[in-house]
Amino acid sequence: MTTTGVAPDRAAVAEPAPYRWRWAALFVILAAEVMDLLDAMVTNIAGPSMRADLGGGASVIQWLGAAYTLSMAVGLITGGRLGDIHGRKRMFVIGAIGFTAGSLLCAASRSPEMLITARVIQGLFGSVMLPQGLGMIKEMFPPKEMQAAFGMFGPVMGLSAVGGPILAGWLVDADYFGTGWRMIFLINLPLGLAAVLGALRFLPHGRSDNPPRLDIPGMLLVSLAALLIIFPLVQGREYDWPLWSFAMMGASVLVFAFFGWYEARRSRAGGDPLVVPSLFRKRGFSGGMVVGLVFFSGMTGFTLVFNLYTQLGLGYSTLKAGLAMVPWSAGMIVGFGVAQAVKKFGRRVLHGGALVMALGVFGIWITLQTAGIGVSPWQLTPALLVTGLGMGLLMAPFFDIVLAGVEAHETGSAAGTMTAMQQLGGAFGVALLGTVFLGLLGGGVASAADGAAPALRARLAAVQITGAAQDAVVQGVRDCVHDRAVAKDPTATPAACTRLERTARTAATSPAAAGVVGQALQQSGQDSFEQGFGSAMKAILWVVDGMLLLTFLFAFLLPRQAREDEDAIGH
Incomplete structure (x- = not known):
């Protein structure tokens, strides 16, 4: 109450002080992101070594990646809601502890089945840990610092993308204390412990004022639907494609349809659906789901197949194979930077990225065709650099452009669904392209x-x-x-x-x-x-270029420009 009768100046009203430890908290959140990115990449590099040590069929290498990304995909949306309900700091700590324990189980694995199970544990707890960061950043930072906070993700993720393959290859080849590939998981123990202690000290307590209810049946349905298509794609080849493999894939379509019906029914009843049904009535969002599924499937599947080709086909060491991927990662970082400079062109940047990446993939084909079985990492460098450049151009504006077509109150559900789709696309790509590649080898x-x-x-x-x-x-x-x-x-x-x-x-x-x-x-x-490995690899390159062509065409369904507001920041 004022005594002068004059309304106070709006500028004079003191805003709440920003959270004191926000920058320290940001680095804790970034540490969790780095652990996830590294663990999503390392099995592509170290997979052949793991299989050679533990045994099992070629599908083991596919499952090491697919088990992680599939469990991450089905848990991501629910993981974010757990933070709204029980507190983001608490769920971050639980997720970090579980992820670290899963890493220890990976390192202690004595069979392929145990290692795959441990990868599922990593993915599930990662899906609890990672979604909390976005909500906490939006709570901790004032609007004027928000862009700078989210801007930290680019350099950190870029350095991880470059350093991850090198680190994985070096640790496997170095064989410290006789641990071999196990060290790539043991290194998570000090990182995970630091993340837990940092979270307990620096992260703020916070939860949603109106927390949504969990949609457990929806999560189980989408998990079942995803598993029904991934499992036969990975295992069907080893069993000579029996009838049950096709029956499972057909059942997956039915379960996905039932999931959509259930979500619409839950929404009409006033519940909190796992995915807001109204999103799929928007052309931009539905188109974004298709574009993302095709693109991320091709990108992740290609990464796995390329590492199989270099290590098993060309006989590269794990470290040499990791170094061979550095131009790809470096090109991606450059692509992200170029995309920021030309972001005013909106969807055309995404289209340009798809074309540049397709050109790079074709360049890899030309390199293999001309160099033959003696191809070296240096010969592959120019084409991989162009491929990474295109990938960075495509990925940088993708999420913001897709989210431009949704309403403000749908942004949270849309962002979570798109992130889950990214992980699901990765699992699908590993299953599909890995199976095609292995099927062509004989x-x-x-x-x-x-x-x-x-x-x-x-x-x-x-x-x-x-x-x-x-x-x-x-x-x-x-x-x-x-x-x-x-x-x-x-x-x-x-x-x-x-x-x-x-x-x-x-x-x-x-x-x-x-x-x-x-x-x-x-x-x-x-x-x-x-x-033989070279001919199978060249066939996969044509498949990847076809997927990039589909990405280019489906991208016309997306909005022309990204939305210029804070809701489009940070995904």
Whole structure:
């Protein structure tokens, strides 16, 4: 109450002081983001080493990534609501403790099943930890500092993207204390402990004034629907695509449809649906879901396949494979920077990014076509740099442009749904492109063996191995490399390779001839393997470029410009 009868000057009204420890709290939140980004990347680099140590089929490598991203996807929206209900600081701490415990379980795993289960635990607790950061940042920072706070994410994520593959490769190759690949998870223990202690000291207590209710049935339905499509995509190839694999994929469509019906019914009844149904009546948001699913599937699937190609096909060490990915990450950082400078062009930046990335992927194809089986990381650098540049241009404006088509009260649900879609797209891409790549390997290696047969026959003829004996050796090489490429157990020697050894010993007419034959078989098998991996990789590059073309076309459904308000900041 005033005594002068004059209304107080609006500028003179003291605003609440901003949270004292906001910048320290921001670094705690960024530490959690870094842990998530690194753990999403490391299995792409270290997957072959993990499989070689623990055993299992090629699908194990796919599950190591898909289990994490799939569990993260289905938990993200509910994770944010848990913070609104029970307090964001409390749920951040619980998530960080669980994520760190999951990392310890990963490092202690003695079987593929245990490691995959631990990855699910990481993903679920990560989905509890990560969504709390956005709400806390908006609470802690005044409007004039908000952009600077969110601007910290770019450099930190960029450095992580560059350093992550190098760190993973270095730790695996260094084999500290005999831990090998386990060190990439053990390193999370001090990081997780620091995040927990920092959260307890610096994060503010906060929760929503009107907390929503949890939609547990909705979460279970979308989890079931996602699993019904990811599981058969990953496992179907190893079981020769039985009827149940197609039945599961068909059931996934039905469950997704039932999920949509349930969410609409819950919304009409006045409940809090997991996803606001009105979002899907907006062309921009629905188009954004399609664009995001196609793009993130292609991007994540390509990353997995490229690492399989460099390590298993080209024989790169884990560190060398990680270094080979640095130009991609560096190009992405540059792309993000360029996108900020030209953001006034809105959707056209996204379109340009898709075209530049497609050009880079085609450049990788040209590099493999011209360099052949001896391709080096330096030869791949220009094309990977262009690919990363396009990816940065595409990703930078994507979320803001999609959110421009939704109402202010729908922004929270829309942002959470789009982030979950990003993770789901990653799981789908790992399953789809990984399965296509592994499915092409057997035929590709066999065809490469056919192509190498004339040179092998010439070397055999030089030591008087001709006729039926020569035919048996050549056919044996083809069968051996094919069966080794498709073997479910990489440590076991295929029966075809055992037969080839016996055939070669019988065909050799002298010890000197046996030495020549052994060298010829080794060289022919290695060349066939590398060429077969190369042909499968080149086929995947065409698939990725097709997905980028679809991304370009579907992007016309999106709004032309991003929304210029704080609701479009930070996703």
